[in-house]
Amino acid sequence: MKYTFGSTLLCAxxxxxxxxxQSCSSVLIPAKAKPVVAPGWQAQLVAGGLTKPRxxxxxxxxxxxxxxSGKGVSRHRFSDFGGTCLAANHSHMLxxxxxxxxxxxxxxxxxxxxxxxxxxxxxxxxxxxxxxxRSEPRRVVANMSxxxxxxxxxxxSRARPGTLIVSRGSADEHAAHAEVVSSGLSQVRxxxxxxxxxxxxxxxxxxDGIVLGWGLRNSVxxxxxxxxxxxYAVENSVDGVRRNGVDVHENNPGEELNFLGYANxxxxxxxxxxxxxxxxxxxDEIPDNEGLAVGKQFAIQENSTHRDETCEDKYAPxxxxxxxxxxPMDIKFTPEGxxxxxxxxxxxxxxxxxxxxxxSLAWDDATGHPVADASSTDALQDVITNADLSVCPDSCxxxxxxxxxxxxxxxxxxxxxxxxxxxxxxxxxxGVFVQPAGGSGGSxxxxxxxxxxxxxxxxxxxxxxxxxxxxxxxxxx
Ligand SMILES: *[C@@H]1O[C@H](CO)[C@@H](O)[C@H](O)[C@H]1NC(C)=O
Ligand SMILES: *[C@@H]1O[C@H](CO)[C@@H](O)[C@H](O)[C@H]1NC(C)=O
Ligand SMILES: *[C@@H]1O[C@H](CO)[C@@H](O)[C@H](O)[C@H]1NC(C)=O
Ligand SMILES: *[C@@H]1O[C@H](CO)[C@@H](O)[C@H](O)[C@H]1NC(C)=O
Ligand SMILES: *[C@@H]1O[C@H](CO)[C@@H](O)[C@H](O)[C@H]1NC(C)=O
Ligand SMILES: *[C@@H]1O[C@H](CO)[C@@H](O)[C@H](O)[C@H]1NC(C)=O
Numbered sequence: 001m002k003y004t005f006g007s008t009l010l011c012a013x014x015x016x017x018x019x020x021x022q023s024c025s026s027v028l029i030p031a032k033a034k035p036v037v038a039p040g041w042q043a044q045l046v047a048g049g050l051t052k053p054r055x056x057x058x059x060x061x062x063x064x065x066x067x068x069s070g071k072g073v074s075r076h077r078f079s080d081f082g083g084t085c086l087a088a089n090h091s092h093m094l095x096x097x098x099x100x101x102x103x104x105x106x107x108x109x110x111x112x113x114x115x116x117x118x119x120x121x122x123x124x125x126x127x128x129x130x131x132x133x134r135s136e137p138r139r140v141v142a143n144m145s146x147x148x149x150x151x152x153x154x155x156x157s158r159a160r161p162g163t164l165i166v167s168r169g170s171a172d173e174h175a176a177h178a179e180v181v182s183s184g185l186s187q188v189r190x191x192x193x194x195x196x197x198x199x200x201x202x203x204x205x206x207x208d209g210i211v212l213g214w215g216l217r218n219s220v221x222x223x224x225x226x227x228x229x230x231x232y233a234v235e236n237s238v239d240g241v242r243r244n245g246v247d248v249h250e251n252n253p254g255e256e257l258n259f260l261g262y263a264n265x266x267x268x269x270x271x272x273x274x275x276x277x278x279x280x281x282x283x284d285e286i287p288d289n290e291g292l293a294v295g296k297q298f299a300i301q302e303n304s305t306h307r308d309e310t311c312e313d314k315y316a317p318x319x320x321x322x323x324x325x326x327x328p329m330d331i332k333f334t335p336e337g338x339x340x341x342x343x344x345x346x347x348x349x350x351x352x353x354x355x356x357x358x359x360s361l362a363w364d365d366a367t368g369h370p371v372a373d374a375s376s377t378d379a380l381q382d383v384i385t386n387a388d389l390s391v392c393p394d395s396c397x398x399x400x401x402x403x404x405x406x407x408x409x410x411x412x413x414x415x416x417x418x419x420x421x422x423x424x425x426x427x428x429x430x431g432v433f434v435q436p437a438g439g440s441g442g443s444x445x446x447x448x449x450x451x452x453x454x455x456x457x458x459x460x461x462x463x464x465x466x467x468x469x470x471x472x473x474x475x476x477x
Contacts, residue, residue, distance in 0.1 A: 056420070119143070167222050186217055221343070223332055234328035234342055327347065
């Protein structure tokens with residue numbers, strides 16, 4: 001796989017950096033990482049100082065809602081100077097609740113806000129114009145507590161209005177519980193909220209709703225294709241795997257992209273193999289690998305009744321496999337459905353770090369499925385990554401939540417650095433990252449309109465020549 005950014009594009013990059021820097025009057029400086037973007041993209045840091053920002057949503061006025069894990073939901077308005085030049089002009093906490101840790105969704109009319117704790121999905125009446133919730137939280141889905149994997153991703157279906165898709169991971173030390181569908185563990189379900197009144201009480205995750213998929217260790221990212229209605233999930237597979245006693249964890253199992261059917265239950269309910277079968281990524285690292293290939297699953301410990309063939313017979317294979325340990329967090333589609341963006345928060349259980357990027361995938365808008373074959377190993381195209389993965393995770397941005405705004409710009413939350421980036425596809429090959437390194441710019445870390453969300457550094461754009469030199473250095477790094 002090629003995961004390099006072309007240094008032959010330096011001249012064009014420098015020119016574009018100069019133009020972008022000159023046209024944007026204020027530019028924030030990344031707290032730690034200095035990400036690099038692929039040719040054809042530009043990016044800018046637009047907010048910092050947040051507390052573990054995870055998922056992002058836009059309300060009906062275009063304001064940005066961000067789940068800050070362990071803190072609540074914050075709301076931000078941005079003065080928009082075009083391109084990726086945006087500056088926060090107002091930030092405040094919409095909901096203060098330390099149990100909120102990942103998921104967010106809005107009803108189709110924008111008047112109900114949903115957010116998740118490890119235990120429940122909560123709903124508030126939301127006044128987008130006033131930028132405030134107007135009710136106490138109501139539990140709409142509950143009984144989801146478990147150890148280990150505690151994010152509960154939320155997706156409001158557009159294909160089936162009023163249906164909320166909820167993802168719940170495994171309790172790894174009780175992995176076997178995932179073999180029973182009524183455990184509610186390691187699965188994605190869909191709940192019809194249209195007729196749910198407060199008198200009904202919340203749905204029970206383990207017994208209500210439609211099971212879209214199970215045998216899923218931790219499908220943190222879930223997305224519904226905008227035109228075809230296909231539901232896809234990106235799976236964080238298991239760490240520390242041995243195959244028939246041999247350590248194969250460095251490059252196996254692969255992370256998965258799984259097709260879960262439709263939010264109405266059509267084509268749904270398949271089991272994807274956890275905790276018995278896992279996606280093949282690097283075949284030659286796996287002993288006794290006859291018949292294995294990318295696109296198939298393997299058994300960790302083969303015996304007389306459980307073999308690789310059992311995996312093939314009993315469980316649904318991934319639609320695509322990604323490199324081991326990439327840690328996919330979110331999947332969002334472009335409005336026409338010809339492309340999906342996937343964030344990868346990056347590895348911790350591998351000798352040299354991998355992941356730590358946002359990539360894009362070509363999608364067939366007519367069928368709602370990826371273009372690449374299931375055996376593909378190069379379906380991902382990089383959008384933004386860290387310049388030097390050897391310093392990850394400590395000095396890297398770690399992408400989590402993604403959101404596309406009404407102008408098609410891609411917003412990316414990095415929980416490790418407390419930052420929000422905005423990316424725009426510029427086409428052609430002149431994409432550059434418009435962030436000069438270091439610098440001694442004035443700080444804007446106080447309270448008030450800009451600083452309500454915490455501390456970050458703001459710096460007036462540097463002179464073109466210096467920006468060009470620094471951008472050049474990043475591209476070559
Ligand atoms: C802040 O940005 C919003 C757009 O999100 C805009 O409508 C509003 O006028 C701006 N406020 C100020 C004080 O610039
Ligand atoms: C909660 O889920 C468990 C399975 O995880 C189930 O046994 C129990 O009946 C559910 N309901 C309540 C109210 O605990
Ligand atoms: C919800 O209410 C609508 C309108 O009364 C009805 O058409 C629909 O079948 C109901 N859905 C469920 C799941 O009860
Ligand atoms: C569910 O939705 C899919 C996609 O829109 C559609 O093809 C299918 O007929 C629907 N199934 C039912 C039972 O309504
Ligand atoms: C074979 O492995 C499967 C899956 O781990 C397990 O459930 C089963 O008990 C094992 N059978 C034997 C005979 O060891
Ligand atoms: C803001 O940053 C400056 C420079 O880094 C620092 O000296 C100051 O203490 C910070 N103020 C607050 C309120 O954090």
